[in-house]
Structures are given as C-alpha cells and as structure tokens.
Amino acid sequence: MGGDLYALDFDGVLCDSCGESSLSALKAAKIRWPTIFEGVSSELEDWIIDQMHFLRPLVETGYENLLLVRLLLEIQIPSARRSSVADGLTPEAILEKWPELKPVIMKEWNEARNELIDLFGSVRDEWMNEDLSGWIGANRLYPGIADALRFSSSHIYIVTTKQCRFADALIKELAGVTIPPEKIYGLGTGSKVEVLKKLQAMPQHQGLKLHFVEDRLATLKNVIKEPALDGWNLYLGRWGYNTEKERKEAESIPRIQLLDLSVFGSKLK
Numbered sequence: 001m002g003g004d005l006y007a008l009d010f011d012g013v014l015c016d017s018c019g020e021s022s023l024s025a026l027k028a029a030k031i032r033w034p035t036i037f038e039g040v041s042s043e044l045e046d047w048i049i050d051q052m053h054f055l056r057p058l059v060e061t062g063y064e065n066l067l068l069v070r071l072l073l074e075i076q077i078p079s080a081r082r083s084s085v086a087d088g089l090t091p092e093a094i095l096e097k098w099p100e101l102k103p104v105i106m107k108e109w110n111e112a113r114n115e116l117i118d119l120f121g122s123v124r125d126e127w128m129n130e131d132l133s134g135w136i137g138a139n140r141l142y143p144g145i146a147d148a149l150r151f152s153s154s155h156i157y158i159v160t161t162k163q164c165r166f167a168d169a170l171i172k173e174l175a176g177v178t179i180p181p182e183k184i185y186g187l188g189t190g191s192k193v194e195v196l197k198k199l200q201a202m203p204q205h206q207g208l209k210l211h212f213v214e215d216r217l218a219t220l221k222n223v224i225k226e227p228a229l230d231g232w233n234l235y236l237g238r239w240g241y242n243t244e245k246e247r248k249e250a251e252s253i254p255r256i257q258l259l260d261l262s263v264f265g266s267k268l269k
C-alpha cells in the first residue's frame, strides 16, 4: 500500500475565479437590490470590481461577494447607505474587520444567507447557459495545474465551498479532466473539517499519506483545532487568496507548510 491522497481547495488553489465571481456578484446585486444599483456609473462598477480583487482573501463562500459589492457601493454613495457601518469605512478597514461587519450588514439589510446563495448560483447558471465560453473564460486555472491534474498518480479530491456543478464544469473545460462526482465535495456536503474526517475514515484510504492544500488560513486553523485530523499534512498556497499578514502568521505555525505553485504542481504528479 502507500501513496498519497490530496484534498484540494478549488478557488485560490486550482482556479483563479476572482474575475468571474466579482462579475457574477455585481450581476446578482443588481437583481437583488435594483433601486440601490440603479444609475451606478461604469466607472464606479470598475472601481468596485477592482476592489473585489483586493478583498478576495475575505471570501469564504461565494454569496459574501454580493455583500462586499453592496458595501463598497455604500462607501462611495452616501444616499445608498442602509447600514450603520459604511460611513467613513475604507476597503482596508473591511479587510481588517470583515468578521464583525458581516453579521451587522446582514441584519441591517435584512438578508438571509441561503437566499443569497441561491441567487448567486442562479446568476451563474444563467451566465453559463447564455454564454458558456464567456463564463469559462472569466476563470483560469493557475499555471501548471491542468497538467498536474491530468497526470497525477495521487488520489485527488476537491474540497470546496463552491457548488459542485461549477467546479466540475471548470475542471472539464479548462483542464480537460473529469473528476468523478464522488470525488468533489462542494457546498452543502458539510464543513471542510467534516469532509477531511470522512475521507480519512474510508477503508480504501487506509495507509495513504494525507495532504490538504488551502489558500485560506482560517480554514487550516480550524483543521488544527481538531485532534482527529492530526494525521493531515497542511499546506497554505502562497499563490492564492491570502494576505502578506496571513502568510507571515502561517510561517509561525509549525503544522502549516507554505507552498509555492511550482512545488505544488510537481508534488501532485
């Protein structure tokens, strides 16, 4: 026996989807809050999309992009403000304080997580149906990933907060690889901690070396808190959606190895 099992995050590890998720969020925000987004100039839209790249390390689940888009608008347009936090707020401050800001705006905007998730998914579905190549083209796999997935001799699982159908479509189209549905754990399949527990318990995985690659430090810290997951090798991908501050912090945590993209590609093979 022996061999390696890789549990891989999707966005920020395999795929740079920031352009797509920001544009989808803007489309969805216009549907959800039409009066607030009415008359917004294309310059302001460009500024919002630009800031979304800066704020991307905050996003754990896609619907949060919608919240960020609206909050950025409230920062710029006082008359659009319906939350108590936007006055004097900056993108830098959002980056610092997002875990505190998020529950406040959800409450003050009277929004429900599941409704935003459904809306975000349906906007993507519509974009995919109307213009598949445009939607695919707004995403890209990081350099070397397509070959690494194609030629890997390891057991590969995708563990993502994205809805499975989108991860599946992107891997098929961009890497030319089909990953069987039972190897993609997407939104709604439980937390990443739960998924890793499931994977390590499967009889066919006994004796394998376990590796989990993520770009979100908070997720790795959740794994470290679980003694049952002590057997996993944990990696933070430097190329993904994390900040310099988070990479520094990760360097001080013995359990976590920082990984460069080129090293990751060759590890998978």
Ligand SMILES: [Mg+2]
Residues within 6 Å of the ligand: 009, 010, 011, 012, 013, 214, 215, 216, 240, 241
């Ligand atoms: Mg990620």
